[in-house]
Each structure stands twice: as C-alpha cells, then as structure tokens.
Amino acid sequence: xxxxxxxxxxxxxxxxxxxxxxxxxxxxxxxxxxxxxxxxxxxxxxxxxxxxxxxxxxxxxxxxxxxxxxxxxxxxxxxxxxxxxxxxxxxxxxxxxxxxxxxxxxxxxxxxxxxxxxxxxxxxxxxxxxxxxxxxxxxxxxxxxxxxxxxxxxxxxxxxxxxxxxxxxxxxxxxxxxxxxxxxxxxxxxxxxxxxxxxxxxxxxxxxxxxxxxxxxxxxxxxxxxxxxxxxxxxxxxxxxxxxxxxxxxxx
Numbered sequence: 037x038x039x040x041x042x043x044x045x046x047x048x049x050x051x052x053x054x055x056x057x058x059x060x061x062x063x064x065x066x067x068x069x070x071x072x073x074x075x076x077x078x079x080x081x082x083x084x085x086x087x088x089x090x091x092x093x094x095x096x097x098x099x100x101x102x103x104x105x106x107x108x109x110x111x112x113x114x115x116x117x118x119x120x121x122x123x124x125x126x127x128x129x130x131x132x133x134x135x136x137x138x139x140x141x142x143x144x145x146x147x148x149x150x151x152x153x154x155x156x157x158x159x160x161x162x163x164x165x166x167x168x169x170x171x172x173x174x175x176x177x178x179x180x181x182x183x184x185x186x187x188x189x190x191x192x193x194x195x196x197x198x199x200x201x202x203x204x205x206x207x208x209x210x211x212x213x214x215x216x217x218x219x220x221x222x223x224x225x226x227x228x229x230x231x232x233x234x235x236x237x238x239x240x241x242x243x244x245x246x247x248x249x250x251x252x253x254x255x256x257x258x259x260x261x262x263x264x265x266x267x268x269x270x271x272x273x274x275x276x277x278x279x280x281x282x283x284x285x286x287x288x
Contacts (some may be wrong), residue, residue: 074088090116153184228255
C-alpha cells in the first residue's frame with residue numbers, strides 16, 4: 037500500500053503538476069479498490085487543498101485489461117468530496133490548467149476506458165469569485181450525483197444539492213436527465229426552490245451583478261442543450277422580480 041501511494045502521488049505530480057496524497061489504499065471483494073483521505077493541492081499553493089475526498093471506491097475488470105486492452109470500471113463511488121473553486125481576476129479558474137492538459141488530442145489514452153456507473157454523495161463546493169469587487173463567495177452542500185450508461189452512447193443522470201444561506205431551509209436545486217454522446221445533446225428536468233437571483237452574478241460582469249432582483253419560490257423547467265443552442269422552458273413562481281436594463285427599469 038505504501039508503494040502504491042507513492043506511485044499515485046508521483047504520477048499526479050507528473051501529469052498535472054499538483055501534489056496528491058492518499059491516506060490509505062485497500063482492496064475489498066465488495067467495493068474493489070478503496071482509497072481513503074484523498075487530497076489534491078492547488079497548483080501554485082501546495083499547502084492549500086483543491087479537492088479532498090473521504091473515500092473513493094471502484095472495481096476494475098482485470099481480465100478485460102489483459103485480454104482486450106480495455107479498462108472496464110463497472111462502478112465508481114465517491115463519498116464526501118470537498119472542492120474549492122476559484123475564479124481569478126483574469127477570468128481563469130483554479131482548474132483551468134487541468135482542463136487544458138487533458139483537452140488536447142495528445143492527452144487521449146491508447147487504452148479505452150469504459151465506465152458503467154458513477155455515484156457521489158455528501159459533496160460540497162466552496163466557490164470564490166475574485167473577479168467580483170467584493171470577492172463574492174458561495175457554498176454548495178449536500179450534493180448527490182448518480183450517473184449510469186443506460187444505452188450505448190447515452191447516460192442517465194440525476195444531481196441535487198443546496199446553497200448555504202443565512203437562514204434555513206436552504207435553496208435547493210435538482211436536475212434529472214440524459215446526455216447523448218453522438219448528438220452531444222443534453223435533456224433534463226430542473227426543479228428549483230427558494231433560489232435568490234444573486235447567483236446570477238457568477239455569470240455576469242461585476243458591473244452588471246445587480247441587474248436581476250427576485251426570489252425563485254419554485255420552478256419546474258425543461259432544459260435542452262445541443263451545440264451552441266440552449267433552450268429552457270417551464271413554470272416559475274417568483275417574488276418581487278425587478279429587471280434592470282441600460283435604458284431604464286421594468287418592474288413585474
């Protein structure tokens with residue numbers, strides 16, 4: 037186990053230039069490989085954690101690897117992951133380097149990797165927007181995610197979570213849908229409750245962060261994303277919507 041942890045840490049440093057530590061590596065007939073207390077550091081600050089995970093477990097079908105040179109992973113389970121996401125003043129995220137590293141054609145593995153299902157429970161994301169003048173921060177918690185290949189070229193998924201606020205109950209978001217690889221199309225049902233509009237500032241320039249002021253009491257929406265097309269339709273129950281435009285203000 038000690039040698040395995042050293043190999044994993046060294047490989048991570050080589051691939052993404054970040055420190056990776058694994059507290060414990062075990063093998064279970066039921067869970068397969070079990071990695072506990074996994075920690076990945078920030079790129080330029082090894083003392084800071086980018087990701088910490090209480091436990092990761094997965095199975096690997098070794099016969100398929102040796103016979104067909106395919107890595108088949110029937111399932112992956114992740115428990116209590118904590119992720120710190122930062123958008124810097126230059127609009128880059130603290131994980132942009134990882135995406136760039138693995139998005140090029142040279143990064144593709146010569147050995148195909150096939151994943152059956154994926155589950156995540158108890159997730160938490162701490163988001164900091166340094167681009168905003170007041171270093172906007174928000175915490176997402178109780179994130180659960182399940183995804184599985186239901187048909188060739190299609191994934192069924194469901195994700196839910198909450199946004200920490202000053203008072204409870206916290207705003208909640210739940211999304212359930214499908215993704216089609218061939219068409220690069222996503223369809224989903226979205227349910228929202230108690231969601232303030234202040235989250236719009238994450239996607240807007242700092243000088244436009246207060247252009248929308250309302251509370252989403254509840255919403256049931258249908259979402260479709262394909263290519264550069266984005267379609268969202270459904271019903272929303274709003275309180276106090278106020279929309280600001282460059283030439284004036286419209287109240288609804």
